[in-house]
Amino acid sequence: MTRYRTLSPPDLRVYLGAHDALGARLGGPHEGWAVREVSDGNLNHVFIVEGPAGAVCCKQSLPHVRVDPDWKMPLTRTDFEARYMRRVAPHVGHLMPALLHFDPDLHLIVMESLHHHHVLRGMLGEATALAGFSARIGEYVAQTAFFTSWRGRPFEQSMADCAAFAGNTTLTRITVDLVLTDPYRAACARNHWMTPELDATVAELQTDAALHASVSHWQERFLGAPQALLHGDLHTGSIMLHGDDVRVIDGEFALMGPIGFDAGLYVGNLLLHAAARRDHATWMADEIETFWRSFTHEYRALWETNPTSGDVGALLDAAGRHQAQAQELAMVMRDLAGFAGMEMIRRTIGYAQVSDYALCSDRTGEKEARLRALTLGRMLITRGRRIETINALLETIEEPGGF
Incomplete structure (x- = not known):
C-alpha cells in the first residue's frame, strides 16, 4: 500500500x-x-x-x-x-x-492551468474557434511523431519508450475494445444508439463480413506498428484554445503505435462535427486540409534537418530520402483514413459518444447526422488502404454518401 x-x-x-x-x-x-x-x-x-x-x-x-x-x-x-x-x-x-x-x-x-482556454469541441459548436487552428495540431503530431520514431533517434531510445509505455495495457485495452472492436459486436452491452432509427444500419455494420475484415486490418495496424509514441486519445475534447494559443492535454492513453492513429482520431472528430453541423462542413474540410498540409510540411522539414538522427533511413541520399518521405506519408494517410472511420463509428454507436450530436435541431436532424457519420465511417474503413493523398481523402468525404 x-x-x-x-x-x-x-x-x-x-x-x-x-x-x-x-x-x-x-x-x-x-x-x-x-x-x-x-x-x-x-x-x-x-x-x-x-x-x-x-x-x-x-x-x-x-x-x-x-x-x-x-x-x-x-x-x-x-x-x-x-x-x-x-x-x-x-x-x-x-x-x-x-x-x-x-x-x-x-x-x-x-x-x-489553462483556465483562460476553452475546449475545442465546445468552441466548434459555438463557432468561436479561430479558423486555422489545425495547423498547430499538424505541427504537434509531426513533432511528436518524428522525434519519437525510429527515424528521429537511435533505436535504443525507441526501445526504451516501447518498454516505458508497454505497461499501459488497461487504457490500451479500452482503445482496443471501445474504438476497434465493440461497435461491431451485436451482443456488446456497452454499445447504444438511436433506436429504432438506426437499428437497421447498426445491424448491417455488425453483420458485414467484408467490413469486419477491414476492421481487422486496422486492429493489426494499431497493435502491430509501433512507429512512434502516440498521444492515443487525440480528439477535439483533448485540445484547448485561447485565441491562437493551442494546447493538447490528456495524454494518459500514450503508447507506441502507428502515426496515423493520432491523426485519424483528430480528423475523425472534425468529421463528426461536420456531420452534426452541416453548415460547418466546409470549415471542417478546410481544417482537415490545413492539418495535413501542416503535418506533412513539418514532418518533411524535421526529416531533412535530421537525416541521420535515427537508425532507419540514415543511409539515404537526398533522392532516396524524398522517395521514402512520399512512401511514409502515403502510409500515414492510409492509416489516418481508416482510423478516422473507426472513430466516427465508435463515437456514434459505441460507449463514449460525442456531444456534437446535441447541436442538431431535432431528433430527425440527429438521426440524419448519425447516419451520415456511420456511412462515411464505413467508407473510410473499407477504402482506407487506397486513400493515399489529401485530395483522395477530401474527394471521399465530398462524394455521395459522404458529406
Whole structure:
C-alpha cells in the first residue's frame, strides 16, 4: 500500500502549500486559495486551484472510472500521462501545458492551468474557434511523431519508450475494445444508439463480413506498428484554445503505435462535427486540409534537418530520402483514413459518444447526422488502404454518401 488517498479541495490546498515552488506560484496563504472541480472526461478528478499570484491544474487518478464507480481502473494512468508529457515536452512544449509536479504515490499531476482556454469541441459548436487552428495540431503530431520514431533517434531510445509505455495495457485495452472492436459486436452491452432509427444500419455494420475484415486490418495496424509514441486519445475534447494559443492535454492513453492513429482520431472528430453541423462542413474540410498540409510540411522539414538522427533511413541520399518521405506519408494517410472511420463509428454507436450530436435541431436532424457519420465511417474503413493523398481523402468525404 502507498499513501494514496483521493484528495478533497482542502487536502489539495494543504498539499500544494507544502511545496514551496507550487505555493509561490499561487501566492498567499493556502487557506485562501479557491479550488473548483472541472472534471470533464470519464476517468479522473481535475481541479483548478487559484491564488492571488496565479493558478495550477491538478489531475488525480481514481481507482475507478469517474463516471462509473463499478468499473475499476489502475491508478497508474496518470503516471503514464506524466511520463508522456516529460517525453514530448522538449519538442512540443509550447503546444501542451507545462508539467509542474508529479506525485507517484498520490498519482497526482500538477500542471500549468489553462483556465483562460476553452475546449475545442465546445468552441466548434459555438463557432468561436479561430479558423486555422489545425495547423498547430499538424505541427504537434509531426513533432511528436518524428522525434519519437525510429527515424528521429537511435533505436535504443525507441526501445526504451516501447518498454516505458508497454505497461499501459488497461487504457490500451479500452482503445482496443471501445474504438476497434465493440461497435461491431451485436451482443456488446456497452454499445447504444438511436433506436429504432438506426437499428437497421447498426445491424448491417455488425453483420458485414467484408467490413469486419477491414476492421481487422486496422486492429493489426494499431497493435502491430509501433512507429512512434502516440498521444492515443487525440480528439477535439483533448485540445484547448485561447485565441491562437493551442494546447493538447490528456495524454494518459500514450503508447507506441502507428502515426496515423493520432491523426485519424483528430480528423475523425472534425468529421463528426461536420456531420452534426452541416453548415460547418466546409470549415471542417478546410481544417482537415490545413492539418495535413501542416503535418506533412513539418514532418518533411524535421526529416531533412535530421537525416541521420535515427537508425532507419540514415543511409539515404537526398533522392532516396524524398522517395521514402512520399512512401511514409502515403502510409500515414492510409492509416489516418481508416482510423478516422473507426472513430466516427465508435463515437456514434459505441460507449463514449460525442456531444456534437446535441447541436442538431431535432431528433430527425440527429438521426440524419448519425447516419451520415456511420456511412462515411464505413467508407473510410473499407477504402482506407487506397486513400493515399489529401485530395483522395477530401474527394471521399465530398462524394455521395459522404458529406
